[in-house]
Amino acid sequence: MESARAGIHLDDYEGIVGVEVIDELRVLADRVRGRHLQNINSTAVGGGVAEILTRMVPLLRELGVTATWDVMKGGEAFFDVTKALHNALHGKAETITERMQECYRETTDANLRQMDFTGDVILVHDPQPAGLIARKKDVGRAWVWRCHIDVSTPDAGAWKFLAPYVEQYDASIFCNE
Amino acid sequence: MNHGEPFRFCTERRLVQLTGQTARTLSGLLVVLREISGSSVFYHTHHQFLSHHFEKPVVYNDFTNWVSEALQENLLAEKLYAVDLLAFASIRQLRNAIISVIEVHLEQVGGSLRECPPGDEFHFCKSKSFVMPTGIVAGDVSDFFKKVRGITNVSLYFHFLEARLRLERPTNDFSHWLRGRGESELADSIDHLDPYVVTLDELREQIVELGRNRGIG
Numbered sequence: 001m002e003s004a005r006a007g008i009h010l011d012d013y014e015g016i017v018g019v020e021v022i023d024e025l026r027v028l029a030d031r032v033r034g035r036h037l038q039n040i041n042s043t044a045v046g047g048g049v050a051e052i053l054t055r056m057v058p059l060l061r062e063l064g065v066t067a068t069w070d071v072m073k074g075g076e077a078f079f080d081v082t083k084a085l086h087n088a089l090h091g092k093a094e095t096i097t098e099r100m101q102e103c104y105r106e107t108t109d110a111n112l113r114q115m116d117f118t119g120d121v122i123l124v125h126d127p128q129p130a131g132l133i134a135r136k137k138d139v140g141r142a143w144v145w146r147c148h149i150d151v152s153t154p155d156a157g158a159w160k161f162l163a164p165y166v167e168q169y170d171a172s173i174f175c176n177e
Numbered sequence: 178m179n180h181g182e183p184f185r186f187c188t189e190r191r192l193v194q195l196t197g198q199t200a201r202t203l204s205g206l207l208v209v210l211r212e213i214s215g216s217s218v219f220y221h222t223h224h225q226f227l228s229h230h231f232e233k234p235v236v237y238n239d240f241t242n243w244v245s246e247a248l249q250e251n252l253l254a255e256k257l258y259a260v261d262l263l264a265f266a267s268i269r270q271l272r273n274a275i276i277s278v279i280e281v282h283l284e285q286v287g288g289s290l291r292e293c294p295p296g297d298e299f300h301f302c303k304s305k306s307f308v309m310p311t312g313i314v315a316g317d318v319s320d321f322f323k324k325v326r327g328i329t330n331v332s333l334y335f336h337f338l339e340a341r342l343r344l345e346r347p348t349n350d351f352s353h354w355l356r357g358r359g360e361s362e363l364a365d366s367i368d369h370l371d372p373y374v375v376t377l378d379e380l381r382e383q384i385v386e387l388g389r390n391r392g393i394g
Contacts, residue, residue, distance in 0.1 A: 020329045
């Protein structure tokens with residue numbers, strides 16, 4: 001997935017964060033220059049993650065980090081399931097039925113057959129692609145799950161479904177503020 | 178830091194991790210506080226200085242906030258709020274001071290049976306710092322005051338707040354280096370700045386102003 005926003009540059013942010021922050025980012029990036037950060041999410045447009053990656057990927061590339069962005073494929077049924085899962089993780093009472101779980105697994109398997117996992121670090125965003133961790137045992141690499149939603153009070157059933165996937169990751173990142 | 182050497186500005190990035198330890202009561206908080214790593218104590222008493230450097234939160238201390246909001250122990254919260262972070266030269270001393278305040282309070286009120294509401298438990302975190310050079314180097318005192326204007330708030334936080342407690346040195350990195358350069362008066366002036374009552378931007382301006390007043394930088 002190539003970013004359509006070719007016009008975003010680090011210097012555009014100087015007036016907002018200060019030149020010292022941009023300079024420090026270059027210092028930090030130097031330590032990971034040439035490393036491949038592979039981002040995976042569920043949609044190229046719409047939603048906060050797509051908004052983040054649209055900007056983050058070209059900025060990382062400008063810093064010398066090989067950043068790529070892959071979008072998993074899924075049908076309407078899959079996204080209905082993940083929407084329910086999303087709401088349940090936020091604490092809404094939702095039942096993730098066995099049929100819904102099977103839909104999640106089938107979509108995950110279809111993507112596992114098609115996707116390449118080549119990043120030094122594979123950063124999987126939110127619950128929709130979390131099941132892709134199944135490939136870790138074959139390709140190795142460092143897998144990180146980035147959770148952008150509030151899972152502080154999840155529906156127990158929803159977390160019970162998702163946790164076995166999350167627990168396989170090398171690390172998980174949550175927002176706590 | 179060899180006093181003949183230039184000042185090398187460093188920066189850091191922190192990895193915040195959940196420890197898995199939680200507390201629901203004051204007694205529970207004490208049990209964990211006595212044993213938890215120093216990096217956890219430091220994180221919960223200092224992270225907001227870096228997180229909210231554009232504004233000054235009313236209370237920076239996570240323990241104070243939790244005691245007040247989750248346990249409704251407002252008297253204890255005031256006592257914890259009064260703990261002067263500048264008075265300690267080590268995380269160990271800071272930990273002992275917080276523990277002492279809570280223990281004394283519990284003795285005075287005959288213990289506390291209050292339990293926080295479900296979901297409001299105190300989750301102990303810790304932070305692991307990755308320190309690295311910024312490439313900004315000050316060759317002399319004048320150069321220092323020029324260069325300090327251009328460092329990030331993270332670098333300022335590291336040299337002024339974090340290094341002091343982590344290295345158990347009763348002064349900040351800037352003052353330590355300036356004293357080595359024979360600038361004891363400037364070093365003392367910077368040492369007397371209180372980083373806990375201003376934002377990091379304001380702290381930087383205060384440091385620059387001290388140099389400016391001496392005609393330096």
